[in-house]
Amino acid sequence: MIEVDNIHKSFGDAHILKGVSTIFEDGKTNLVIGQSGSGKTVFLKCLLGLFEPEEGQICYNGQFYSELSTSERRDLRQEMGMVFQGSALFDSMTVEGNVMFPLDMFTNQSKAEMQDRVDFVLERVNLIDAHKKFPSEISGGMQKRVAIARAIVMNPKYLFCDEPNSGLDPKTAILIDNLIQEITKEYNITTIINTHDMNSVMEIGEKIIFLKNGHKEWEGTNKEIFKTDNKAVTDFVYSSELFKKVRQMYIEERN
C-alpha cells in the first residue's frame, strides 16, 4: 500500500503538485489520469523517489520515505518495478538480456538462478520463443511484454507504468492492460498507471485519481467515473465524440 499525504512539488516558482493525498491499495490497478501538463509524471516521479516533495509525506507499507536512510531508500527502490513509456529496452541486448539486467545489477544470484527466473517471467507474459531476439526484431506489443517482464523480474511490491499503451493498437493495448491487471492481482502488487487511455479507464480502472492543475480534482472507480457530474472529469472523459454519444445514451436511459 502507498499512502500519499498532502504532497507539494515545485520547480522554482512553478508550483506543480498542490497538496495531493490518496491511498493506493495492494492488488489493485490504480490509474492516474488528467490533461497533459496536469502533473501526472511529476506525481509518478515523486512516488518513485526521483523527486522529493517539499511538503507532505509518502508512506510505503508503513515506511515514511522521508525517514529512510540512503541504504533503506536503495532497498525500497529495488522493490519498485517500472514500465516506461515506449518500453525503454536496451537495443543492443537480447530480450532475455534485457530481462536479466536488473538481476545481474542488483542480486548475487547464480547464472542458473537468473536464467530460471527470466524463463519464468517471460513465460508469465506469454513470450515463449523470443529469448534470443533483439527489441528491433519484435513487435511493439511484444516489446511491452518484455518491459513488463523486466519490471517484475525482481518480484516488486510496487509497479509503476507510464502510459503503458502508448503506440499500441487498441486490441493489443487491452491485452497489455489485462496482463498488468492479472499480474497485479496474482502477486498482490501496488500498481500505479499514468494513462490518457479511456479504454484503460473502463477496463482496469479499479481506482482512478484525476489530477487537474496539480491537485486531485476527483477520485473514484471506473463504475463511478461515467456517472460523475464533475465538469472537469466529464470534459476529460467525454472529449471524444464516441464517449459523448455513450454519455447521451446513458442520460436518456436514466431519465
Ligand SMILES: Nc1ncnc2c1ncn2[C@@H]1O[C@H](COP(=O)(O)OP(=O)(O)OP(=O)(O)O)[C@@H](O)[C@H]1O
Ligand atoms: N524537471 C522539471 N523542471 C521544471 N518543470 C517541470 C519538470 N518536470 C515537469 N515540469 C513541469 O510540470 C508540469 C507538469 O508536467 P507533467 O510532465 O507532470 O505533466 P503530465 O500530466 O504528465 O503531462 P503529459 O500527459 O503531457 O505527460 C509541466 O508544466 C512541466 O513543464
